[in-house]
Amino acid sequence: MFKIRRNDAEVLIIPRKHVDELRDMPETKLSAMDAHIKNMVAHYTIGNVSLVRDSDLHRRTLQKKLTPALGTLIPSLKDELNYAMQVEIPSCDKDWAGVHINDVTIGIVARISARVFVGPDLCRDTKWLHTSIHFTKSLGMTRNLLRLFPAALRPVAARLLPSYWRIYSNLSAAQRMICPIIRERRAAEASNPDYEKPNDFLQWMMDEARPGEDHPNDIAHRQLLVSLASIHTTSMQVSHFIYDICSHPEYFEPIREEIVSVLREDGGFKKPTLNKLRKMDSFLKESQRLNPPLTMSFQRVVRKTLTLKDGTTFPAGTHFAMASDAISHDPACLPGGGDPEVFDPFRYARLREDKSRPENANRYQFATTDSASLHFGHGIFACPGRFFASNEIKLILCHLLMQYDFKFPDGQSRPDNLCYEEASYPDPTATVLIHKRPVSDPVVARILLG
Numbered sequence: 001m002f003k004i005r006r007n008d009a010e011v012l013i014i015p016r017k018h019v020d021e022l023r024d025m026p027e028t029k030l031s032a033m034d035a036h037i038k039n040m041v042a043h044y045t046i047g048n049v050s051l052v053r054d055s056d057l058h059r060r061t062l063q064k065k066l067t068p069a070l071g072t073l074i075p076s077l078k079d080e081l082n083y084a085m086q087v088e089i090p091s092c093d094k095d096w097a098g099v100h101i102n103d104v105t106i107g108i109v110a111r112i113s114a115r116v117f118v119g120p121d122l123c124r125d126t127k128w129l130h131t132s133i134h135f136t137k138s139l140g141m142t143r144n145l146l147r148l149f150p151a152a153l154r155p156v157a158a159r160l161l162p163s164y165w166r167i168y169s170n171l172s173a174a175q176r177m178i179c180p181i182i183r184e185r186r187a188a189e190a191s192n193p194d195y196e197k198p199n200d201f202l203q204w205m206m207d208e209a210r211p212g213e214d215h216p217n218d219i220a221h222r223q224l225l226v227s228l229a230s231i232h233t234t235s236m237q238v239s240h241f242i243y244d245i246c247s248h249p250e251y252f253e254p255i256r257e258e259i260v261s262v263l264r265e266d267g268g269f270k271k272p273t274l275n276k277l278r279k280m281d282s283f284l285k286e287s288q289r290l291n292p293p294l295t296m297s298f299q300r301v302v303r304k305t306l307t308l309k310d311g312t313t314f315p316a317g318t319h320f321a322m323a324s325d326a327i328s329h330d331p332a333c334l335p336g337g338g339d340p341e342v343f344d345p346f347r348y349a350r351l352r353e354d355k356s357r358p359e360n361a362n363r364y365q366f367a368t369t370d371s372a373s374l375h376f377g378h379g380i381f382a383c384p385g386r387f388f389a390s391n392e393i394k395l396i397l398c399h400l401l402m403q404y405d406f407k408f409p410d411g412q413s414r415p416d417n418l419c420y421e422e423a424s425y426p427d428p429t430a431t432v433l434i435h436k437r438p439v440s441d442p443v444v445a446r447i448l449l450g
Ligand code: HEM
Pocket: 032, 033, 058, 059, 062, 226, 229, 230, 231, 233, 234, 237, 293, 294, 297, 298, 299, 374, 375, 376, 377, 378, 379, 381, 382, 383, 384, 385, 386, 388, 389
């Protein structure tokens, strides 16, 4: 056990052996949200901290409404994806085009997520797309800068940062766009017994909201917080995948063969289709293992002094985390053995297909967490959007990989990731070359393009 000193806080790194005892401890004892609030410097970046501290409306809605609806969302995600690819990918039919792939993936993810979050009209509104993307950028920048200042100076420092003011102008813009929609929907529901409610995350939050959680301004703010939690995390994963497959081009064919075989077998994107893409799932997990979004995860703040079974005591207020990146590089934590420094994208697929271990079939998936795989967190406060993220990423990759070839420009290799404190990002300035390819299988072409 050791402490690391971040610019703004001391974080205790605890051993992996404790994670199973801690994973399901209730918020009253151990708080994931208190850690998020500290990490986000939320008194400045969110402002109304009680929105997230005293209510879990968006987490509840993700778990109770979004995840169970995943199978039914594929047609609208796919529809928006075809449109998003036309808008976000430059023309490259005749020749290779250079792109900053991270810009492309942010654009695509923001658009298709918005289709599910706010419905078919607002998701094509460039003002909404700009607001949801730039809210995250401004908030991230403000958080990083404010972490450099002692708490006493933050009230002054925040007001000197243009990014701080941008957070609140993005929030006002979101409220101006979302609040009238909420009011219209409520009025329609109250006045028309045959009113059919829209099937989007905004509506699910409206339905799920308890008294005190239902003010339109707060729902709009939450909608931005869900964008914050989802757009950049998901698009970074797609960018890492593209960087990794360009570094290991021998994997294009096996992944494409799997897509063709699964789509032909199912005749389209049916409910189980994306789960059948085991090689792609394994590639994603390996890519995340070596390029995690955070080097330390499972961050929690102890609310009441806590004594574990082995006598270890954490005083109230302790902020701890697991060294999730170091764990990913520990040979003892690598399922199936092997060298953790080697990029072996099908290592998890092989484990799942091992007929002598039928219990493995549903383990080691991209979206599953365990004490050795902590990049979505773990336990009751693990990322509630990870199943949606996994589906969305696979759908995007099926379309991108079947319709485009990718490679690095001559002489360029995988760009190093950028790091700031515990956060790590794919280099947004690296260029990838992209070229349209024909989808030769007619069944797959109809499914993807239809
Ligand atoms: C590859 C993409 C993603 C990654 C790597 C990721 C990672 C994480 C991690 C590490 C946490 C903290 C978990 C913990 O402390 O145990 C988290 C929390 C969270 N994630 Fe994700 N996430 C992703 C996508 C998404 C998406 C798509 C959504 C929404 C649709 C989402 C919504 C959230 C929310 C709301 C929380 C805070 C949970 C709370 O309220 O306690 N995430 N995520």
